[in-house]
Amino acid sequence: MVKQSSSVARSPGFEYVFPAIRGVQAGRGYFVTMCPLRLIPRLFLFDDEELVPEMRAQRTLNKARVPEIARYVVENPDSYVFSALTASVDADVTFEPFGGGGPNDRIGTLTIPMSAKFVINDGQHRRAAIQEALSQNPDLGDETIAIVMFLDLGLKRCQQMFADLNRYAIRPAKSISVLYDHRDDLSAITRVVVFQSDFYNDLTETESSNLATRSRKLFTLSAMYSANRALLDGLDDTSFDQKVEMAQVFWDTVSKYIPEWTQVRQREVSAGEIRRDFIHSHGIVLHSLGKVGNTILRDTPDKKKWPKILKQLGDIDWHRSNSSVWEGRAMSGGRVSKSAGNVLLTTALIRRTLGIPLPADEQRAETAFNGGDK
Numbered sequence: 001m002v003k004q005s006s007s008v009a010r011s012p013g014f015e016y017v018f019p020a021i022r023g024v025q026a027g028r029g030y031f032v033t034m035c036p037l038r039l040i041p042r043l044f045l046f047d048d049e050e051l052v053p054e055m056r057a058q059r060t061l062n063k064a065r066v067p068e069i070a071r072y073v074v075e076n077p078d079s080y081v082f083s084a085l086t087a088s089v090d091a092d093v094t095f096e097p098f099g100g101g102g103p104n105d106r107i108g109t110l111t112i113p114m115s116a117k118f119v120i121n122d123g124q125h126r127r128a129a130i131q132e133a134l135s136q137n138p139d140l141g142d143e144t145i146a147i148v149m150f151l152d153l154g155l156k157r158c159q160q161m162f163a164d165l166n167r168y169a170i171r172p173a174k175s176i177s178v179l180y181d182h183r184d185d186l187s188a189i190t191r192v193v194v195f196q197s198d199f200y201n202d203l204t205e206t207e208s209s210n211l212a213t214r215s216r217k218l219f220t221l222s223a224m225y226s227a228n229r230a231l232l233d234g235l236d237d238t239s240f241d242q243k244v245e246m247a248q249v250f251w252d253t254v255s256k257y258i259p260e261w262t263q264v265r266q267r268e269v270s271a272g273e274i275r276r277d278f279i280h281s282h283g284i285v286l287h288s289l290g291k292v293g294n295t296i297l298r299d300t301p302d303k304k305k306w307p308k309i310l311k312q313l314g315d316i317d318w319h320r321s322n323s324s325v326w327e328g329r330a331m332s333g334g335r336v337s338k339s340a341g342n343v344l345l346t347t348a349l350i351r352r353t354l355g356i357p358l359p360a361d362e363q364r365a366e367t368a369f370n371g372g373d374k
Contacts, residue, residue, distance in 0.1 A: 016043075020110035020149075022095055031095070031110050031149045032084070038141030041131040044087055044118045061124055069129035074136050076183065082130075084146035085123035086165060088158050091116030093151065110149075119158055121150070122165045173209040174222035185240060186232070190225045193247045199255055200224070202265055216271045218264055223283040230290030235297065249303050250293045257313040280318040284330050284338040288347040295356055312354045325349070328369065345369055 018033040035043065073080045089112060097108035120127055126145075134141055150161065181187040194200045204224060205217040231250060232243050255261050258280050263269045275281055296309060317325060323334075329345040331337060344365040348358050358366060 014114045016112045016114060016116075018110040018112070018147075020095065020108065022097070022106045022108070022110075029151060031093075033110060033147050033149065034144040035147050036141060037130050037134060037143050037145060038138075040085075040127055040145065041134070044085065044120050044127050061128060063128075065125050066128045066132055069125060070132035070136070073129065073133040073140065077137065077140065082126055082145050083123075084148050085127060086121045086148045086150070086161075087123075088119050088121055088150045088161065089116050090119075090154075118149075121158060121161045173207065174225070175205060175209045175220050176207045178221050178225045179206050185243075186229055187225065189232070189240065189244050189247060190221065190228050192244050193228065193251060194221065194224055197248065197252065199261075199265060200251065203261065203271070211271075211275065213272055216264075218261060218271050218274060218281040219286065220283070223286050226283060227286035227290035230287055231293045231297070233291075233294050235294075246297055246303075250297070250306065253306050253310050254289060254293075254313065256307070257311050258318070259314075260318075277320060278318045279320050279326055279330055279336065280316075282330075282336050282338075284336060284342055284346055285318075287338070287343055288350055291343070291347045292350050292354065292356065295351075309354055309356075313350070316350070316353050341365060 018031070018035070020031040020033040023030055023032065073082075091113045093116075094111040095108055096111070097105045099105070130140075130145070178184075178187045178190055194204050194206075200219070203218040204221055205211055205215060205219070206221045209220050209222040211217055211220060228247055231247060232238075235243060235246075238246075260269070260274050260278055261281065264271045264274055271281075279285055296306060300306065300309065320326060320331065320334075320336075323331070327334070329349060330342055332342075344362050348362040348366045351358050351362065
């Protein structure tokens with residue numbers, strides 16, 4: 001009997017019957033089907049995590065990732081997206097095509113004994129997140145997820161599948177994630193601040209988080225995102241539009257007191273030269289400027305007073321060659337470093353130059369940097 005494509009049923013012979021499409025990869029048959037979310041936790045199990053790695057077919061579940069993924073599903077029930085799970089099944093299966101010849105022979109029903117063992121090769125964190133999301137919102141149970149099923153389960157084969165499926169998996173650059181993320185308010189704020197500014201729009205790389213030597217850009221969208229996170233930290237009661245306005249005014253004001261940025265914009269000097277010779281376009285300085293700006297936003301709401309405070313940025317010697325200032329503070333062995341300690345020390349220097357008192361954590365870092373002398 002033909003099953004509806006949105007259901008999974010148990011036959012009287014204690015079997016699972018899936019609607020499926022049959023395919024071939026590397027001479028091996030595989031099947032693509034749909035499965036209701038409510039059945040995912042029951043069908044697809046993990047390897048015993050207590051086994052040593054060489055006896056498992058997948059990595060140990062990172063339980064810290066699961067709540068975040070589950071929250072994504074629960075908070076976005078009308079727009080969440082999950083890619084297919086990939087699994088292996090260790091049973092003799094039966095595929096019955098609908099018939100009719102041609103493409104119809106690849107579409108049919110897949111019958112799998114209930115005694116079969118399903119092992120996830122790719123998607124174990126999605127599987128765990130689905131289970132947690134269902135506990136919070138059982139109505140999700142009737143929705144479906146695609147499953148790619150491979151046959152001939154065996155430890156060696158499953159381990160190789162895991163290695164192959166993850167061999168070329170590369171996390172997208174943070175910049176392009178910020179560019180494409182329409183759920184995160186801070187990403188949206190950063191895009192507006194950059195794209196509505198002729199200055200920053202012209203100088204910001206929006207796809208890569210690393211600038212090539214010959215790039216004519218000074219900043220990356222990911223660095224601007226981190227800087228805005230520091231700038232707007234704790235301003236939860238401020239509206240989206242107010243945050244955008246504050247960030248726009250702040251960064252436009254900053255740009256007026258770092259003349260090298262304007263020189264790049266006006267094509268008087270290349271961006272590569274500025275990044276090579278100066279430290280102020282690097283992420284650590286943008287982050288530090290954001291932290292200092294957060295204090296200015298809180299303590300000096302009148303934006304007309306910001307230029308008087310920020311003009312002192314012009315008094316800082318931003319040359320990387322000025323090792324007496326930057327080595328150990330924002331650089332290590334001549335290379336820019338963005339550790340938490342470096343951010344504190346760089347922020348402290350900017351605060352002192354602008355005449356802004358240092359908070360306790362920056363004061364401790366500054367005291368330690370100066371060998372205990374305040």
